[in-house]
Amino acid sequence: MPGVRAGRRPFSGGAVRVLPREPPVLRRAAVRRGDGRAARQRHGPRPEAQAPRGLERARHGGLPELGADHRQEFAPVSDRARDQGVTVDDYGAAALTQTTVDAEFRRRLEAEPDRPFVRCGPERRTFAELDDRTDRLAAGLTRLGLGPGDMVATLLPNRIETVEIMLAAARLGVVQVPLNYYLKGDFLTYQLNDCGASVLVTDEGGYDAARGLLGATGIRHTVLVDEPQAGTMPYGDLLSGRGGPGHASAPGDLLSIMYTSGTTAAAKGCMLSSGYYVAVGRAYGLRGWVVPGDRMFTGFPMFHTSGQMVAFMSALVNDATISIAPEFHASTFVAEAAADDASLLVGVGPMAHMLLAQPPRPDDDAHRFRLAVWVPLGEPEQRAFEERFGTPVMSEGYGQTECVPITNSAPDGFRDRATSGLVSPLLDVRIVDDADDEVPLGEAGEIVVRPKVPNAMYAGYWNKPEITTATWRNLWHHTGDHGRMDANGCVTFVDRKKDVLRRRGENVSALALENTIRRHPAVRDVAVSGVPAAVGDEDIKASVVLEEGAELTPEGFFEFVRWEVPYFAVPRYVDVRAELPVNALSRVMKHVLRDEGVTGAMWDLHGLGLVAGRHDRRPEGASA
Numbered sequence: 050m051p052g053v054r055a056g057r058r059p060f061s062g063g064a065v066r067v068l069p070r071e072p073p074v075l076r077r078a079a080v081r082r083g084d085g086r087a088a089r090q091r092h093g094p095r096p097e098a099q100a101p102r103g104l105e106r107a108r109h110g111g112l113p114e115l116g117a118d119h120r121q122e123f124a125p126v127s128d129r130a131r132d133q134g135v136t137v138d139d140y141g142a143a144a145l146t147q148t149t150v151d152a153e154f155r156r157r158l159e160a161e162p163d164r165p166f167v168r169c170g171p172e173r174r175t176f177a178e179l180d181d182r183t184d185r186l187a188a189g190l191t192r193l194g195l196g197p198g199d200m201v202a203t204l205l206p207n208r209i210e211t212v213e214i215m216l217a218a219a220r221l222g223v224v225q226v227p228l229n230y231y232l233k234g235d236f237l238t239y240q241l242n243d244c245g246a247s248v249l250v251t252d253e254g255g256y257d258a259a260r261g262l263l264g265a266t267g268i269r270h271t272v273l274v275d276e277p278q279a280g281t282m283p284y285g286d287l288l289s290g291r292g293g294p295g296h297a298s299a300p301g302d303l304l305s306i307m308y309t310s311g312t313t314a315a316a317k318g319c320m321l322s323s324g325y326y327v328a329v330g331r332a333y334g335l336r337g338w339v340v341p342g343d344r345m346f347t348g349f350p351m352f353h354t355s356g357q358m359v360a361f362m363s364a365l366v367n368d369a370t371i372s373i374a375p376e377f378h379a380s381t382f383v384a385e386a387a388a389d390d391a392s393l394l395v396g397v398g399p400m401a402h403m404l405l406a407q408p409p410r411p412d413d414d415a416h417r418f419r420l421a422v423w424v425p426l427g428e429p430e431q432r433a434f435e436e437r438f439g440t441p442v443m444s445e446g447y448g449q450t451e452c453v454p455i456t457n458s459a460p461d462g463f464r465d466r467a468t469s470g471l472v473s474p475l476l477d478v479r480i481v482d483d484a485d486d487e488v489p490l491g492e493a494g495e496i497v498v499r500p501k502v503p504n505a506m507y508a509g510y511w512n513k514p515e516i517t518t519a520t521w522r523n524l525w526h527h528t529g530d531h532g533r534m535d536a537n538g539c540v541t542f543v544d545r546k547k548d549v550l551r552r553r554g555e556n557v558s559a560l561a562l563e564n565t566i567r568r569h570p571a572v573r574d575v576a577v578s579g580v581p582a583a584v585g586d587e588d589i590k591a592s593v594v595l596e597e598g599a600e601l602t603p604e605g606f607f608e609f610v611r612w613e614v615p616y617f618a619v620p621r622y623v624d625v626r627a628e629l630p631v632n633a634l635s636r637v638m639k640h641v642l643r644d645e646g647v648t649g650a651m652w653d654l655h656g657l658g659l660v661a662g663r664h665d666r667r668p669e670g671a672s673a
Contacts, residue, residue: 147300147503149323150219153330153366154179167361168389169373172209179216182288186217189287193248193270197222197296198303202246202268203352204237204255206230207375210274210284211351212361214250219304219323222296226306226318227352229555231615231663233258236316236561240308241266243512244318248272256281257666300324300504306511307354309450309556316558318511319450321358324504329354329453330362332473336459338422338443339393343369346391348377348400354450360395369393376663379403383438387416394418397554398426398444401434402584414439420460422446425542428466445470447542451507451526452476452498456540468539469532475505480534485523493543496532497525550579551586553617559639562618566591569609571599576629577620578642590651591620592642594629601625603652607659616661623652 154176157166162177174182195201201223205211211227218225226244228237237259241249249268251259253275260280263271270282277283304326306318333339345364349356351373364371372389374382377400386394401423418440423431426444434442445458447469455478458470472478479487480494488494500506506526509517520527531543550557559577566575574594579587595601603623610619630641647653654660 147324148327149298149300149302150216150304150326150362150365151298151323153327154183154216154219157365157368165370166364167209167212167371167373169207169209169212170375174209174212179213182213183216183220184291185288186213187221187223188290188292190217190221190223190248191292192290193287195221195223195248197298198224200224200226200244200246200306201248201250202226202228202241202244204228204230204232204249204251204259205274205352206252206254207351207356207373208252208274209373210250212373215305215357215361219298220296222298222302224303224306227357228308229352229615230255230350231617233615233666234262234613235565236614238262238265240316240318241268243316244306250274250284253278254664254666298323300327301508303508305357307357307450316561317513317516320508320511321354321450322504322508325507326358326362327366328475328502328505329358330364330366332454332475333359333363333457334367335474336457337461338420338457339363339367339369340419341368343367343393343419344389344391345369345371345393345395346374346386346389347371347395348374348382349396354453355397358453379407383413383416386418387412390417392417392419394421394423394440396423398423398430399554399584399586401426401430401442405430405433405437406584409437413437416440425469431466445539447532447540449528449530451520451528452500452505455496455498455528458539463537465535465537465539468535468541470540471538472540475500475502477501478534478540479525480532480540481525485525490536491533493531493533495546496528496530496540496542498528499525550577550589552579552582552589553586555615555617557589557618562589562591562614562620565613566593566610568613569601569606571595571601571605573597573599574629576637576639576642578639580622580643580647588622589618589620590622590624590642590647592624592626592629594626603654603657603659606652607654607661611661611665612667616663616665619654619661621653621655622647623654624648624650625652 158176158180162180163175165173165175166179167174190201201214201218203211203214203225215225217223226246228240232240242265245267247267247269249259249263249270250272252273256271256273256278271280272284272287273281274284301322301324303320304323305321307321308316308318339345343364345360347356347360349360351357351361356373360373361371363369372391374385377396379400382400383404401421418438420443421434421438421440422443423434424444424446426442431442431444434440441460443458443460445456445464445466445468446454447456448454454473455476456470456472458464463471477499479497480492481497482488482494485497498506510520529546531546532540533543534540545551550559562577563575566572566577572593573596576592578590578592580590582588593601606623607619630638
């Protein structure tokens with residue numbers, strides 16, 4: 050199999066300076082869990098990883114190992130930043146990032162086997178039940194020919210099976226590839242082929258989107274969690290037997306590939322290790338976003354980093370439990386969370402906007418929520434949510450699939466709500482200009498990141514060594530985002546340097562969307578851009594130039610795009626124009642299109658009642 054195999058470790062940063070002050074949350078965590086030696090005594094010795102092969106890893110898109118001579122010490126920016134700095138050496142780096150998802154799960158299993166841990170809709174699982182099903186699933190995947198380093202793709206909405214497959218992959222050493230459930234057409238075909246998965250686990254809706262294109266992929270087995278159809282196998286068959294003890298995975302072993310949209314048509318698969326999954330959960334626990342005993346209720350999709358790492362892993366490693374909403378419905382979300390006896394709400398900022406847009410109810414504050422995490426969310430909206438629902442809001446956080454969280458402040462520590470928060474204790478962050486020189490405090494530049502401890506970030510882009518190398522130039526991961534840092538050590542996200550749109554909490558590759566629209570027979574050229582949305586993120590505007598003599602109607606445009614791209618990527622506005630604005634190099638000047646905004650001459654597809662639904666699928670028999 051091409052790419053990184055089990056046992057290869059991602060790039061790690063340098064040693065970490067022990068800070069003179071240790072926050073209370075860290076002291077509590079250290080007492081509760083003990084140091085790395087105690088953890089190893091509970092769980093046994095950590096399996097030895099294979100010797101790293103840096104050059105081979107780099108050829109396949111991974112980051113080469115660096116020797117100790119490359120390591121440096123990193124100090125906090127200021128006294129206020131130091132007040133929430135973390136003495137990771139005192140805590141034990143092994144306890145932070147040098148353990149695995151399966152080891153963390155077994156720790157919880159040993160301590161509380163009969164405790165209900167995860168719920169999604171009507172389905173609930175205790176640790177013991179999850180352990181049994183994890184063993185059975187691992188055996189079932191083995192019968193399908195999968196072993197350490199092989200790929201299993203999932204195309205699922207929020208369902209309990211997503212959690213089971215993730216845990217089974219962690220135990221078996223298989224790499225899970227959670228695909229966005231709303232992918233279809235070329236978007237879906239590309240990602241299935243790029244990852245090289247031979248097994249796809251999906252439901253009826255996902256199969257409707259995928260079956261017409263599976264012949265053009267390497268998928269050999271399709272498993273349905275719903276009633277099986279011809280040519281598929283039921284999910285229950287994977288649970289019909291037991292296997293051996295599983296794979297002795299190491300923290301640096303690859304656990305998942307998650308695709309993130311970029312400025313190119315080819316989405317990038319981020320290689321994420323088991324240790325990185327644990328590190329993300331630890332980072333949120335160290336800053337008090339998740340505390341032991343929390344009952345988390347989240348609307349995050351489980352095919353995203355936000356669902357699997359920010360939510361699920363934070364609950365797992367910080368001794369909390371989690372309830373996953375099958376779908377987010379603003380009219381019922383708060384009531385469902387209250388009925389679940391939740392202490393913690395977790396979601397994206399646009400969800401909070403939609404909750405605030407609901408008519409007030411007399412029971413809005415009839416709950417026991419300790420904290421509501423909405424990232425990002427403006428300060429006025431934070432205050433409005435706190436006033437209406439009687440719940441403190443935490444919104445100072447920022448990250449991306451490659452490195453999350455880059456920033457996150459503590460709810461009970463120093464905060465500046467107008468910023469994205471303090472730098473994560475596991476990362477080093479700088480703001481640089483185009484020459485990678487650090488800019489003065491307060492000035493905007495690109496946000497660049499590198500890890501302080503092993504496994505605190507991604508391991509490179511799958512099958513894209515050139516992009517990995519370019520992104521990690523000068524040994525810093527370049528986020529492609531603009532931001533600024535102040536004297537308190539807080540980072541403020543300014544805008545995206547790269548050409549990616551953000552709609553309904555999803556990244557949309559501009560170039561991929563443009564390539565799809567260009568396939569319409571009436572379209573000669575197109576450029577898509579973002580315009581401010583009434584509620585969160587952006588709406589998408591498509592500026593279209595037609596072929597000579599061609600005609601295009603709003604209905605015709607909508608019906609074409611609707612079946613070719615995810616619902617969140619369907620443009621709201623269409624601007625039919627004679628030419629696109631270009632510069633002397635014939636490059637489209639998208640800033641001109643953005644500055645033009647929306648005019649009355651454009652088609653507002655939503656205003657015309659043309660709105661794509663989440664579950665829209667091409668009618669059977671309809672032409673592509």
